[in-house]
Amino acid sequence: MNYKVILNIIGFLLILTGILMTTGIPFSIYYGHDDIIAILISSGISLLAGVSVWFFTRDADRQQLGKREGYLIVTLGWLSMAIFGSIPFVIHGSIPNYTDAFFETMSGFTTTGATILTDIEAMPYGLLFWRSLTQWLGGMGIIVLSLAILPLLGIGGMQLFSAEVPGVTKDKFHPRVKETAKRLWGIYVILTATEVVLLLIGGLNLFDAINHSFTTMATGGFSTKNANTAHFDSVFVQYVFIVFMLFAGMNFTLHYFALHLKFDAFKRNTEFKFYVLFIFLVTIFIMFIHRPHHEFELEESFRQTLFHVTSLVTTTGYVSSDFENWAPFSRMIFFALLFIGGCAGSTGGGIKFARHYLLFRNGFLELKRLVHPRAVIPVRFNGKSVSPEIISNVQAFFILYILIFVFASIIVSLLGLDFASAAGAVAACLGNIGPGIGIVGPAGNFAALPELVKWILSALMLIGRLELFTVLIIFSSAFWKK
Amino acid sequence: MNIKFVINVLGFLLILTGLLMLTGLPFSIYYGDNDIFVLLLSGLSTALFGSFLWFVSRKNLVKEISKREGYLVVTLGWFLMSVFGSFPFFFSGYIPSFTNTFFETVSGFTTTGASILTDVEALPHGLLFWRSMTHWIGGMGIIVLSIAILPFLGIGGMQLYQAEVAGPSKDKLHPRVQETAKRLWAIYVLFTAVETLLLMFGGMSLFDSLCHSFGTLATGGFSTKNQSVAYYQSTYIEYVIIIFMFIGGTSFSLHYLALKGNVLNYFKESEFRFYISFTALVVLSTSLYLILHNDQNIESAFRDSAFSIISVISSTGFATVDYQTWAPFFTEIFLVLLLFGACAGSTSGGVKMVRYQLLFKNSLLELKRLIHPQAVIPVRQNSKAVQPDIIAKIGVFVLLYFFIFAIGSVILTITGLDSTSAMGAVAACLANIGPGLNVTGPVSNYSSVTDVGKWVLSFIMLLGRLEIFTILILFSPSFWKK
Numbered sequence: 001m002n003y004k005v006i007l008n009i010i011g012f013l014l015i016l017t018g019i020l021m022t023t024g025i026p027f028s029i030y031y032g033h034d035d036i037i038a039i040l041i042s043s044g045i046s047l048l049a050g051v052s053v054w055f056f057t058r059d060a061d062r063q064q065l066g067k068r069e070g071y072l073i074v075t076l077g078w079l080s081m082a083i084f085g086s087i088p089f090v091i092h093g094s095i096p097n098y099t100d101a102f103f104e105t106m107s108g109f110t111t112t113g114a115t116i117l118t119d120i121e122a123m124p125y126g127l128l129f130w131r132s133l134t135q136w137l138g139g140m141g142i143i144v145l146s147l148a149i150l151p152l153l154g155i156g157g158m159q160l161f162s163a164e165v166p167g168v169t170k171d172k173f174h175p176r177v178k179e180t181a182k183r184l185w186g187i188y189v190i191l192t193a194t195e196v197v198l199l200l201i202g203g204l205n206l207f208d209a210i211n212h213s214f215t216t217m218a219t220g221g222f223s224t225k226n227a228n229t230a231h232f233d234s235v236f237v238q239y240v241f242i243v244f245m246l247f248a249g250m251n252f253t254l255h256y257f258a259l260h261l262k263f264d265a266f267k268r269n270t271e272f273k274f275y276v277l278f279i280f281l282v283t284i285f286i287m288f289i290h291r292p293h294h295e296f297e298l299e300e301s302f303r304q305t306l307f308h309v310t311s312l313v314t315t316t317g318y319v320s321s322d323f324e325n326w327a328p329f330s331r332m333i334f335f336a337l338l339f340i341g342g343c344a345g346s347t348g349g350g351i352k353f354a355r356h357y358l359l360f361r362n363g364f365l366e367l368k369r370l371v372h373p374r375a376v377i378p379v380r381f382n383g384k385s386v387s388p389e390i391i392s393n394v395q396a397f398f399i400l401y402i403l404i405f406v407f408a409s410i411i412v413s414l415l416g417l418d419f420a421s422a423a424g425a426v427a428a429c430l431g432n433i434g435p436g437i438g439i440v441g442p443a444g445n446f447a448a449l450p451e452l453v454k455w456i457l458s459a460l461m462l463i464g465r466l467e468l469f470t471v472l473i474i475f476s477s478a479f480w481k482k
Numbered sequence: 483m484n485i486k487f488v489i490n491v492l493g494f495l496l497i498l499t500g501l502l503m504l505t506g507l508p509f510s511i512y513y514g515d516n517d518i519f520v521l522l523l524s525g526l527s528t529a530l531f532g533s534f535l536w537f538v539s540r541k542n543l544v545k546e547i548s549k550r551e552g553y554l555v556v557t558l559g560w561f562l563m564s565v566f567g568s569f570p571f572f573f574s575g576y577i578p579s580f581t582n583t584f585f586e587t588v589s590g591f592t593t594t595g596a597s598i599l600t601d602v603e604a605l606p607h608g609l610l611f612w613r614s615m616t617h618w619i620g621g622m623g624i625i626v627l628s629i630a631i632l633p634f635l636g637i638g639g640m641q642l643y644q645a646e647v648a649g650p651s652k653d654k655l656h657p658r659v660q661e662t663a664k665r666l667w668a669i670y671v672l673f674t675a676v677e678t679l680l681l682m683f684g685g686m687s688l689f690d691s692l693c694h695s696f697g698t699l700a701t702g703g704f705s706t707k708n709q710s711v712a713y714y715q716s717t718y719i720e721y722v723i724i725i726f727m728f729i730g731g732t733s734f735s736l737h738y739l740a741l742k743g744n745v746l747n748y749f750k751e752s753e754f755r756f757y758i759s760f761t762a763l764v765v766l767s768t769s770l771y772l773i774l775h776n777d778q779n780i781e782s783a784f785r786d787s788a789f790s791i792i793s794v795i796s797s798t799g800f801a802t803v804d805y806q807t808w809a810p811f812f813t814e815i816f817l818v819l820l821l822f823g824a825c826a827g828s829t830s831g832g833v834k835m836v837r838y839q840l841l842f843k844n845s846l847l848e849l850k851r852l853i854h855p856q857a858v859i860p861v862r863q864n865s866k867a868v869q870p871d872i873i874a875k876i877g878v879f880v881l882l883y884f885f886i887f888a889i890g891s892v893i894l895t896i897t898g899l900d901s902t903s904a905m906g907a908v909a910a911c912l913a914n915i916g917p918g919l920n921v922t923g924p925v926s927n928y929s930s931v932t933d934v935g936k937w938v939l940s941f942i943m944l945l946g947r948l949e950i951f952t953i954l955i956l957f958s959p960s961f962w963k964k
Contacts, residue, residue: 067853289896332895332904336888359881366878367958370951371550388870395877396848399841402884406818413811419902422814469852476849 004060006073007053009160012150013077013142014050017084018043020137024129027207033124038092046084068479070159074143075471078462081142082106085134094123099451106458108134109142110465111347113221113317113434114425114457116447120226125207128224132211138465139218139248139347140188141165147181157181163470165345173256187255188347192217195244202237216244219348221317221434230320238303241318242310249314249342250275270382271343271354278340278353283309286333293327312337315349317434319442331420331437338427338436349432349464351401355394357381362391400468405430408460415453425449429457430464484551488558490539491642494632495559495624496532499566500525502619506611509689515606517574524569531566550961552641556625557953560944563624564588570612576605581933588940590616591624592947593829595703595799595916596907596939598929602708607689610706614693620947621700621730621829622670623647630663639663645952647827655735669737670829674699677726684719698723701730701830703799703916712802717785720802724788731757731796731824752864753836757825760835764819765791768808776808790924794819797830799916801924813902813919820909820918821887831914831946833883837876839863844873882950887912890942897935907931911939912946 021043028036065073086105089095095104100116107114108131117123123131137145143164147157157177173183192213199209208224215222225231229241247255254272257265266272287305294301304321311318312334324331340356342348361379369377378385405426413422417439424436425446435442446454463471473479503525510518567590568583577583582598589596590613599605605613619627625646629639639659655662674695681691693706707713711723729737736754740747748754765788772783790805792798794816806813823832843861851859860867887908894904899921906918907928917924922931931939945953955961 328898328900329892329895332892332901335901336892339888359878360885362874363878363882363885364958366875367951367955368960370955371958371960373549388874392844392870392874392877393848393851395841395874395881396845398881399845399877403842403845410811410814410818413814418810419814419817469849473849473852476846476853478850478853 001072002061002064002066002069004057005062005065006069006076008057008060008062009073009146010077010080011050011052011054011057012146013081014046014084015054016050016142016146017081018046018050020133021046021085021088021130023133024126027129028124028126031125031207033126035088035092035094035124035126039088039126039130042084042087042091045087049084065159067159067163070163071470071473071479073160074163074466075462075474077143078109078466082109082458082462085109085130088127088130092124092127094127099454100447103446103454103458104131105134106461107429107434108132108220108222109138110432110461111135111138111215111218111220111315111349112429112432112461112465113215114429114436114440114446114461115222115434116445116449116454118445118447120224129207129211132214132220132222132224135218135220135222136192136214139214139220140185144181144184147178148185164466173253183256184252187252187259188217190259191244191247191255195240198240199237202232202234202240204232204237212241213244216241216316216318217248217347219245219248219314219316219342219346219432221311223318228320229318235303238307238320242303242307245310245314245316245318246279248316249310249346249348251343251345252347253345268383270380271357274357275343275353279306279309279313282313282337290326290330308334309337312433313340313348314342314346315431315433317428319435322441322443324437324441324443335420335424335427335437338424338431338433341431351398351431354381355397358386358391358394359398397468400472401430404460404463404468408456412453412456415450417449417453425453425457426460429460432461432464483554484544484547486539486543487545487547488551488555489535490543491555491628492559492562493532493534493536493539494628495563496535496566497529498532498624498628499563500527500529500532502615503528503567503570503612505615506608509611510606510608513607513689515608517570517606517608520574521570521608521612524566524573528566528569547641549641549645552645553952553955553961555642556645556948557944557956559625560591560948564591564940564944567591567612567616570609574606574609576609579933581936582929585928585936585940586613587616588943589911589916590614590702590704591620592914592943593617593620593700593702593797593831594911594914594943594947595697596911596918596922596943597704597916597927598931598936600927600929602706610693611689614696614702614704614706617700617702617704618674618696621696621702622667622734626663626666629660630667646948655738665738666734669734669741670699673726673729673737677722680722681719684714684716684722686714686719694723695726697800698726698798699730699829701727701796701798701824701828701914703793705800710801711789717781720785720789723800724785724792727792727796727798727800728761730798731792731828731830733825733827734829735827736825750864753825753839756839757835761792761795764795768815772808790816791819794915795822795830796824796828797832797913797915799910801917804923804925806919806923817902817905817909817919820906820913820915823913831912833880833913836863837880840868840873840876841880844877879950882954883912886942886945886950890938893938894931894935897932897938899931899935907935907939908942911942914943914946 021039025036082105086101089101090098095101103116141164143160161177174180195213195216196209211224254265283306287301307320308323323334341350341352344352344354358379365377408426409423412426413419421438421440424438425440428434428436440446507521564587568587571577571583572580585598623646625642629643643659655665677695677698678691681694690706697704736751768787769783772778773780786803789802793800805816823834824830826834826836840861847859861873890908891905894908895901903920903922907922910916910918922928
């Protein structure tokens with residue numbers, strides 16, 4: 001194991017964190033808020049730690065970077081970013097408890113959007129901006145960002161990229177990972193900027209527009225308002241959110257092709273078709289069964305349902321009304337949606353459409369295989385047949401996901417949460433969604449949970465964001481052998 | 483498709499069902515109950531209809547069949563048996579709604595043990611005996627029984643056997659399927675007889691001990707008393723039932739090998755070791771909790787937890803106490819246990835230990851495979867490598883299982899159940915356990931479920947008993963394509 005290069009890159013990540021932390025200061029100055037010093041001190045701490053780690057390991061051989069180092073850098077990098085990223089909240093005193101600050105930051109970086117804040121509007125704008133920025137950075141991935149802007153990562157970059165963006169099937173825009181990373185971030189910035197403009201047109205001020213665009217495109221879900229997106233009470237704004245959540249939940253490769261006017265890619269993409277069809281059908285279904293329980297107009301009923309289905313499926317976690325109480329059976333339906341996840345290659349978390357599709361298609365073909373035991377019947381995805389190894393990997397992912405969900409729910413309910421809340425909190429954190437059901441549901445938040453539960457949920461968020469294997473592999477004995 | 487053969491076998495199954503219906507008559511006569519006429523009528527009309535089917539299809543019968551006919555016979559056979567088997571309840575007027583009688587009979591044949599009866603003791607003895615008899619027949623399987631006693635099935639027997647006993651490991655006790663079936667039924671009868679004697683020794687009447695032995699060995703769970711086994715207030719009887727529930731959850735081929743050879747053969751089987759240690763772990767930790775937190779004395783804590791937990795894991799569903807009152811989180815623990823199931827090749831339902839064992843091993847090895855992408859790392863069970871396509875098939879099974887569980891729970895909540903009861907009911911019916919949680923829990927029953935819910939649950943019970951594929955395959959287009 002090449003520890004020097006691991007430390008060296010983590011040093012870089014901390015320097016980056018320290019610099020990015022200060023980006024909210026202009027808003028603090030403009031609105032005259034009192035968090036400037038706290039942010040500067042925290043930034044100083046991050047920079048100092050980053051620079052000193054980097055300095056002592058500056059002779060590291062960055063070409064000596066294998067798979068193992070990749071997994072360690074990504075896991076430890078995310079962990080250190082969350083540790084240092086939470087410092088401003090503690091120093092300023094707006095989140096006095098370190099557990100809470102860490103939870104909030106981890107929830108930010110992993111784009112979960114689960115919050116322990118009960119009065120978000122009381123926070124100074126510099127900190128709020130940093131809170132939303134953590135989601136934006138975490139959405140496309142800070143390692144991907146480093147690959148795009150830092151020239152120093154040579155061959156090892158691919159290992160880092162595949163540890164942070166494990167995905168299901170690898171689609172690269174460009175043989176060079178740096179170019180891929182640049183294009184991904186390019187599209188991400190363009191989409192975010194477009195949303196900012198549209199939200200400004202919808203009547204939001206610049207600060208709210210930027211913050212919400214960050215958290216939409218990252219499928220994060222943090223808002224600057226206590227009432228979350230319901231605060232804006234505008235049909236136009238809500239549709240903007242819906243559309244951009246849908247964009248964020250799509251594979252970014254598709255956006256790239258769309259920008260180059262190659263729309264064929266959409267037709268060939270099995271996952272995209274499945275994604276759109278699923279959201280549409282589920283929305284219609286939920287709308288239909290809820291009609292008798294609502295006084296909503298048809299349009300409002302459609303909009304509210306689509307909003308929440310999109311929000312949960314893409315793992316954003318925005319809320320605009322308490323969907324759990326729409327009807328007695330709503331809780332169960334929305335709970336089931338916590339297990340879907342966005343498309344592979346999107347900023348969404350969870351199990352993801354590609355995996356669901358492959359598992360389903362394979363399950364269906366298994367029936368065919370039973371009738372024709374000698375035939376070789378492969379699963380086809382995006383027009384290509386998928387190797388049995390990938391199917392087996394997806395199955396292993398699914399089993400581990402369910403296993404982690406079950407064990408974590410039991411532990412969390414042993415620690416005092418009721419059944420529904422425990423299952424909801426775990427599913428929402430593991431899937432990087434945010435609000436679950438019960439006391440952590442759309443009308444509640446994570447403030448009242450016991451400390452230990454918050455630490456467990458923080459760990460789950462990280463495991464979920466890095467798609468299980470990147471974190472779990474570090475705990476396997478084979479990882480440390482030789 | 484050899485339709486003639488299908489009809490012919492179905493005819494035989496109905497003759498058998500009709501004749502078995504009459505086995506409760508001696509008890510009706512002895513106790514002077516009023517159900518003699520109904521039993522005679524239902525039994526004879528079923529047998530008559532069966533003879534008719536057999537008669538019209540007997541000419542030029544080709545006994546050569548393929549897998550397809552196997553699946554069709556088994557699915558239709560179980561369905562028809564449930565329809566005809568419900569006649570005695572329906573025509574006697576004790577269960578006036580056909581939905582209820584069908585539910586009760588499916589619950590019997592599939593060894594689920596979910597009941598809609600609020601007052602079991604009001605039923606006459608002949609009907610109660612038939613109710614328990616459905617368990618016993620369904621436990622080892624009526625097809626297996628037919629193969630054992632009907633010599634005419636010949637070569638087709640193997641296809642039928644595989645469709646009814648669809649488990650992941652097919653250990654044949656004998657190259658000839660008829661001999662295998664005979665041996666399985668012999669052990670089954672032997673254990674049932676032993677339990678009957680032991681229960682009579684504990685003070686039960688012959689009638690009650692027979693019915694309870696049927697319910698135990700089949701891992702069914704129907705009792706002849708409203709309070710289930712708690713009625714007898716006997717420590718001895720509870721221990722006898724605990725032991726035989728555990729036996730019912732063990733592979734019957736393993737019983738055969740152990741009885742014929744060495745008792746230590748049990749421990750040579752990896753699944754059995756997993757089964758016994760998993761059960762012991764859960765029972766002991768639960769007992770510990772009951773002793774420390776609920777101030778129960780050691781013996782009764784052990785007995786209560788062993789009874790409830792083995793009852794659920796072995797998918798029996800007898801109850802002595804309401805485990806949901808032990809502590810709030812036991813609801814969640816039992817929901818998880820409802821998704822387990824005991825050994826493959828036993829009379830129990832559910833996912834089964836070996837499937838979880840193999841998938842768990844495979845998922846851990848997947849971490850190893852990520853580090854060594856070129857290495858071929860097979861899963862090992864009983865120190866033999868397991869074929870990747872078996873693992874893949876198990877993966878599909880578990881996925882479909884969880885999918886059915888999720889969809890079923892959503893449907894049941896829409897019919898008006900609260901989410902915990904809905905999940906409990908679906909999990910309990912899919913795994914053929916019986917009592918679920920809350921409204922459908924151990925001290926309650928299924929009478930409050932709506933009619934739609936009961937039909938859905940009946941279908942789910944059949945799906946679970948025939949291990950999903952046997953039924954689902956009929957819905958795949960490739961099944962019907964020539």
